[in-house]
Amino acid sequence: MTDFFRDIPEITYAGPDAEGEFAFRHYDPSEMVMGKRLEDHLRFSVAYWHSFAWPGGDPFGGQTFERPWFGDTMEAAKLKADVAFEMFRILGQPFYCFHDYDVRPEGDNFAESAARLDEIGDYLGEKMQATGTRLLWGTANMFSSRRWMSGAATNPDPEVFAYAAASVKACMDVTHRLSGENYVLWGGREGYETLLNTDLGRERAHAGRFLQMVVDYKHKIGFQGAILIEPKPQEPTKHQYDYDVATVYGFLKEFGLEGEVKMNIEQGHAILAGHSFEHELAMARELGIFGSIDMNRNDYQSGWDTDQFPNTVPEVALAYYEVLKAGGFTTGGTNFDAKLRRQSLDPEDLILAHVGGMDVCARGLKAAAAMLEDGTLEAMRSERYAGWDAPAAQKMLDGSLEAAAARVGDEGLDPKPRSGRQERLENIVNRFV
Amino acid sequence: MTDFFRDIPEITYAGPDAEGEFAFRHYDPSEMVMGKRLEDHLRFSVAYWHSFAWPGGDPFGGQTFERPWFGDTMEAAKLKADVAFEMFRILGQPFYCFHDYDVRPEGDNFAESAARLDEIGDYLGEKMQATGTRLLWGTANMFSSRRWMSGAATNPDPEVFAYAAASVKACMDVTHRLSGENYVLWGGREGYETLLNTDLGRERAHAGRFLQMVVDYKHKIGFQGAILIEPKPQEPTKHQYDYDVATVYGFLKEFGLEGEVKMNIEQGHAILAGHSFEHELAMARELGIFGSIDMNRNDYQSGWDTDQFPNTVPEVALAYYEVLKAGGFTTGGTNFDAKLRRQSLDPEDLILAHVGGMDVCARGLKAAAAMLEDGTLEAMRSERYAGWDAPAAQKMLDGSLEAAAARVGDEGLDPKPRSGRQERLENIVNRFV
Amino acid sequence: MTDFFRDIPEITYAGPDAEGEFAFRHYDPSEMVMGKRLEDHLRFSVAYWHSFAWPGGDPFGGQTFERPWFGDTMEAAKLKADVAFEMFRILGQPFYCFHDYDVRPEGDNFAESAARLDEIGDYLGEKMQATGTRLLWGTANMFSSRRWMSGAATNPDPEVFAYAAASVKACMDVTHRLSGENYVLWGGREGYETLLNTDLGRERAHAGRFLQMVVDYKHKIGFQGAILIEPKPQEPTKHQYDYDVATVYGFLKEFGLEGEVKMNIEQGHAILAGHSFEHELAMARELGIFGSIDMNRNDYQSGWDTDQFPNTVPEVALAYYEVLKAGGFTTGGTNFDAKLRRQSLDPEDLILAHVGGMDVCARGLKAAAAMLEDGTLEAMRSERYAGWDAPAAQKMLDGSLEAAAARVGDEGLDPKPRSGRQERLENIVNRFV
Amino acid sequence: MTDFFRDIPEITYAGPDAEGEFAFRHYDPSEMVMGKRLEDHLRFSVAYWHSFAWPGGDPFGGQTFERPWFGDTMEAAKLKADVAFEMFRILGQPFYCFHDYDVRPEGDNFAESAARLDEIGDYLGEKMQATGTRLLWGTANMFSSRRWMSGAATNPDPEVFAYAAASVKACMDVTHRLSGENYVLWGGREGYETLLNTDLGRERAHAGRFLQMVVDYKHKIGFQGAILIEPKPQEPTKHQYDYDVATVYGFLKEFGLEGEVKMNIEQGHAILAGHSFEHELAMARELGIFGSIDMNRNDYQSGWDTDQFPNTVPEVALAYYEVLKAGGFTTGGTNFDAKLRRQSLDPEDLILAHVGGMDVCARGLKAAAAMLEDGTLEAMRSERYAGWDAPAAQKMLDGSLEAAAARVGDEGLDPKPRSGRQERLENIVNRFV
Numbered sequence A, B, C, D: 001m002t003d004f005f006r007d008i009p010e011i012t013y014a015g016p017d018a019e020g021e022f023a024f025r026h027y028d029p030s031e032m033v034m035g036k037r038l039e040d041h042l043r044f045s046v047a048y049w050h051s052f053a054w055p056g057g058d059p060f061g062g063q064t065f066e067r068p069w070f071g072d073t074m075e076a077a078k079l080k081a082d083v084a085f086e087m088f089r090i091l092g093q094p095f096y097c098f099h100d101y102d103v104r105p106e107g108d109n110f111a112e113s114a115a116r117l118d119e120i121g122d123y124l125g126e127k128m129q130a131t132g133t134r135l136l137w138g139t140a141n142m143f144s145s146r147r148w149m150s151g152a153a154t155n156p157d158p159e160v161f162a163y164a165a166a167s168v169k170a171c172m173d174v175t176h177r178l179s180g181e182n183y184v185l186w187g188g189r190e191g192y193e194t195l196l197n198t199d200l201g202r203e204r205a206h207a208g209r210f211l212q213m214v215v216d217y218k219h220k221i222g223f224q225g226a227i228l229i230e231p232k233p234q235e236p237t238k239h240q241y242d243y244d245v246a247t248v249y250g251f252l253k254e255f256g257l258e259g260e261v262k263m264n265i266e267q268g269h270a271i272l273a274g275h276s277f278e279h280e281l282a283m284a285r286e287l288g289i290f291g292s293i294d295m296n297r298n299d300y301q302s303g304w305d306t307d308q309f310p311n312t313v314p315e316v317a318l319a320y321y322e323v324l325k326a327g328g329f330t331t332g333g334t335n336f337d338a339k340l341r342r343q344s345l346d347p348e349d350l351i352l353a354h355v356g357g358m359d360v361c362a363r364g365l366k367a368a369a370a371m372l373e374d375g376t377l378e379a380m381r382s383e384r385y386a387g388w389d390a391p392a393a394q395k396m397l398d399g400s401l402e403a404a405a406a407r408v409g410d411e412g413l414d415p416k417p418r419s420g421r422q423e424r425l426e427n428i429v430n431r432f433v
Ligand SMILES: [Co+2]
Pocket: A266, A268, A269, A305, A306, A307, A337
């Protein structure tokens, strides 16, 4: 056991009136909500990269965090894993996620990197065995190294495509071995800086083909988890091909993959794409591709990805409302792809940021469940569209433009608008949050 | 002949060193560019609504323009048409576009409105016959009246769907009768203000079904033009279903219409969606759905649709570069969906705004053609992807993830990045603009 | 008594578990908070323009509201006033605000307009007398008429400057007569669309001189209320001179008015300027120019001023936290410069939008007060800056650059960063909202 | 001489039809424009940090550039200087700029760092002597080290304030010794991430006091250059105190420094603040605080500071138009605070990015000069405001609100709007760009 978190107790539920900072006020894993334990609804996951690998840099400043496990040796990697699992224990985290790059130092060549990933995979597996913490998803970091600067699957150099295939294969293998419940692809460099040097058609075709290969490989190895794409409109590139849910849906349709691939939706990326989080969730649900969420917010006044811990219950409630309407998570979960502010230097900050985020999510999910159980919102929605339930309306939908048009004259139609009642609906939401 | 534009001469080409404001400095319709007359490349069109129907209001102020044809009588509508065709003559405009709502006053009921559209259609037809000005596209205004406040095809009230069908049918009929080269749908109210009162799945399904009806009707009446959708992310609603090109592509795929419907892409809407104009054009080209353009810019410092005349040659050149790479316009053209600033009160402003826009477009297209003919940009692009032309690369694309991955070890791959040379490419563009 | 709100009961406090929509769940005017009645903390005000004069238009659509008092007669104006005061009674509103343009139809010339304003002023005065509702502020609409299209005090035409002087004088007079507690200037047209036709120096000088005249006139007539400027960065213009609080502060300093003029800060305008609401409030407080607030939010996904009723308690709480730290309102108050969504057609929508907003504000203010009384946030802030309380630190501040610099060598300084603890502070806030 | 730029020739003017990439097409240093050599108008400067110290990282990726001088030894620092001056020679750059941090490795303590700065200062001085390249400005990097993570002059820890004083003093000393023409302060960390942990009043007071100390020190040492502040609204922090020109003006007035400090205005920062570049320049000119420019653009589709080389002549022309109207540069100049795209790996990219930027600036300045000499734009502006030149108008400005108001009735005023002619003005600009 390391001493990084010494003196920090395990966090347990103590109710809204708890004393002090080291307690859950709202997250009681065993609380039953809509017939399911809260823990099983939320399926919380810690992101290895932000919590254990990120040094605290930003575009104008370098490392602020000084962690005993920083370094590029296997010993450091194992110390990092030790600390990570101590944090999972303290928080009672059921899940975590990682990139290859987070858990092992890069080797001198691919084979060495892969061997290190295997070795650390075993190390993580033992800890998972011992603690019961599970892997929500694995993924390959194909954006940090200069190798990927012009893309991975969409690189102008076919050798990089091969390297990407090897990287994803290695990460899928270790994810499968660790019984990961999903495998995620985030195309941080699959996009462009300028159209002037980009063959858009070729790059998109390669991206589509790569994704087909990934799906085929999943079936070949019998991986039962979901393949997830995480949309993001831009940053680091000027334009990323996985812009938002609707864009990725079109891409999946183009390559015949809409039945094979689902979405990992991040609040911050929704904001960057000009959407609300709930919009992206609702869209994925309606298109049949909802998978999992990255529950980290962006700052509305900043034009880049701030990856902050969630802290606004009303927003989180509207997000979980869409999740619950989608039937809740199956393989997916609530991943905190959230990083501490770079001034939050202390071990306590790392623990308490997660505690706060988990409490906000618990409040949000319980509010969402209460809204659904109350039923007023859904009743008002149904009532608004009730006209469409009439057989004549459905018949019109099945008919021709001329037939629909003819109704206007035949029936003397002059439809009158009815109130959309937005403010009243917002008031109702406010009873629950 | 009206006296609205009295004393304003017909605008003709007088070269870059022309005296005064009333001359084209760059737009010579007969100039041959890449083997085609400039006029036939650009296919300029005036938007009836902004130039003749818009009173100059904004969210904080009312009418500023005082036009003799403002009013809701058929006489006023005919005077408006007279002035419009005088402007087309002055500018030498080959095309124009209109909504039903722009050309006729609304009647007391649908039948009266339709009869008026027919009557004014005849009036326009005679003028077209006499002048040679053609109709680039017709469209139905399904956003201004309170009837449409909650959507047209996506309205919660099926009677509004019927009314929308009748409106579109009437507009398609008159467009067909006037030999319009396209029919456009812009879904300004096909979206939502709040998810709380919206059945996203139902609304999208109705929108898809409506579009199928429109396509069927086109074939039934033998309309040879293209059906075009004009994407816009938001405004007037908070979210519009036709968000951007990639979103509409997914929508078309979902409803099996990707071979039937093309895009009318507006610069301002691209900007609102977080894209460059050239991005949207390139995306449409690669997806096989490029149709036509609305050549009106947005102000980068304003978060709403300013619909200004184009005035930045380097931007316009990059846009036409993508258009030319798409093979140029077939049924499409360059529509100025642009409005005067509301302080630009004079008839001269209306003429000269178009003159300036046409000159900017002429410079842009000629620069784009010169860049293509020069060939350096395309040569550098091809060279960047040349590795993919090798048989081994293509074989890898056809193979499996494992096979691609195996190359890394088998061939000892350690790919080295090469410069993307963005600044050098930008310098080359600057030789032409 | 009109029958517009028939069947709608007076709204009273019924607690969080109230039945139905027509009750306050959180706003109990008589509840004591930090030694003051909640009503006296919040000082709610209704905006006449949005609630009674706005027809529901947006840039792509016209009137949606059909109100019996719409029209341009004095009878309609009085009916409008009758309905307004019925709403104030139903809501128990202590204050309201108006522009000249909202309360009277414009006359054929200035004298007639002024006479109508006087007449309607008397009518309003009687109602105020009878009901106890007070005037939070009056203001002149110098943006709707085409007269103002190029600015009011900043117009290129000096006759418009004179007209603006007359308009403001008339509105100040009636505000004074009705014992208004403030007079507000919002410069919706005091800005520019393009620098190309703008003499920035001249326009700003005229704006400054105009404001000096207004302040002089206030003193001359003995008006005891505050003169307030409402900053907004843009919309309707591309750039408005009263961009944000910091910009207006510089403007006031330039013209020697920083002791005479305070700020009316709107959440939506803060957002458009790239700030949070609490930022603008804190900045005004620190600069000594905090006055009043317009409590209407913008949609973070829309780039224009949506003027929605507040509905997010955590945001509102942070705003009132700054208000309370400023000592609370003196002449200022909480004005709902908020409009119904244009689809919210019913009288019930108008009432319930205000009820919801008032409850959200009540929750926010009570949360803010609880945070202040708890003291943890302020204690942590003080502790962070405690080093500056040392005499040596204050002495350094009073000294020279060289003296401060010398400390580094003399004392061997090598300062170590300490955690900013942002997430822990956010967790603490979440205990109260 | 190093071999980094081997085979790259000195760049000379060869006219618009030059062959190849290694030539100026528009920048002829000796060309006379408005009676002054082009070189003396533009006063180009290279930014040491981006061109020689930046490794190519972004928030999602690390170093891409592999430069022989990367390292933390004094030898590496001298090699870096050698290469820098070779680039200045190749480009014929008259000026450069640096931070302490760019030119010397940080020492183990402040004294060692300062000694290294002195040593490298001597080294640079010899090269300047030998080549004639001058220092446009020096500045202290008080944002990269973790020491500054919570601010420099605004740090909660007074020891950091002292460290900032020592850093600025050392940099002012070396700037003075090298005859720098300006000294710049950019407050990248002088702002906040959250109001919750920030004492806004205290921090601003400390920033103001610090600036006063800097000004006093300037006078004490007899530094003749200008003290410049470079505004930026945000990034790296959520809010920076030097938001934009208008904000800084208010700050200077508050601390009595408006006669002592001028602005270094960057295009990219203007964009982030919601302004056009020309707006910020015009505002600074009108407020009497125009100093110098950082001529590097932002991408309009990216919400962060992209610091790209300028490439759009029409924008650059409008910027220099404001510069020329301000009388041109005195101590200021055109600094390329621009970085290569991180994929632009080659030495050629570094040279040609500057060549392209310099040509764009030359075209822009010549177009601006031509517009001024033509005079149409200024004549139309003057004509628009001509009414104000009348004695009656000036008398009204000097009078009271009542007197101005009285004119409306006395003279029967009913002012009629006149066209703002924006499009015509834009057309005129397009004759020159
Ligand atoms: Co993110």
